[in-house]
Amino acid sequence: MSAVRPRDNPFSAQRIDRLPWRPPPGQPGLDALLERLEALGGAAAVVGAKGHGKTTLLEALGRRLEERGASVHRLRLTPHRMPSQRELRGFLRRVESDGFLVLDGYDHLSRWWRHRLRRTSRRAAGLLVAAHRPGRLPVLLEARSTPDLLAELVKELLDGSDPPLSLPSADELFERHGGNLRLALREMYDRCGAAG
């Protein structure tokens, strides 16, 4: 495969971020998940390892809630992007009774802030978080990637073509990155950008 310019790289971040969430085989779709969330009392966690699709699912659920008229309050926490206590307090104060809290990176909150978040969610329409571990929240879905899903995403990013033989197979990529799809696709980006 010859080298491609960054903007033409099929595995660029912009293209990856546009990939829609898709339910794993035999798992419920977005509307069924929102019904399940309601049945769980309106507060639940999407759990799974990093790079297995939690954030993509959370964003898809947030958009679906907005389509249904809900007011969605989003917060994304990473080790590099932690709001101050003041910002967290401000975020929780803004939540109204029809508001839906959607928080990515629940694991990064201290025990005390998780407790406050769960309490605040009682006066909101609901709470949806993504986390490595569920903590005290019921599990809405365990996000788990598969080599088949990775192969499907690679093919989609290549506009339906099979990857050239010079690129590693989906099985090999999946194993090397422990199922982390984002890292696997980053490797493809690296290989496409570097090949020459």
Place this chain on the structure above:
Amino acid sequence: MTERDRFGNPILPDPPGFGAGGSWARLEIAGGRRVFAPGDEVEGRASWHLEEEPEWVEVRLYWRTGGKGDQDVDVVAEERWEAPGRDSGDRPFRFELPAGPYSFSGTLITLYWGVELVAEPGGALFHLDLTVSPTGGEIRLGSAEPDSDVEIP
């Protein structure tokens, strides 16, 4: 003669502990190992003396990416001690490495593993780099030069 691990990599002496105003912190990994295979256990000891009483001290097993663009990081496991006191004694820790990702080095992106000791207050005080790979070395993805106007995912 330099001691070597089971992959043939040299076992290097541990770096000296962090020191500032009389404080120090240190991590030691059993056998001085730095290279591990997925699923291996990373076992070691943490020790510290801190000038300020810590609320907690934590050892984290993490990976992070480096290169152009956003950095990605994941704390895979941690061992935390609440109100552990200014002097630690020896605190053992043990983590099981996941199946991946492997340590790799590409033209545009590199993935590093490590363990670090973090205190509150104080932040990250000490870290050791690790290699996680079934081959005993980081995976090298390519050797060509990167484009100059690369935007990384």
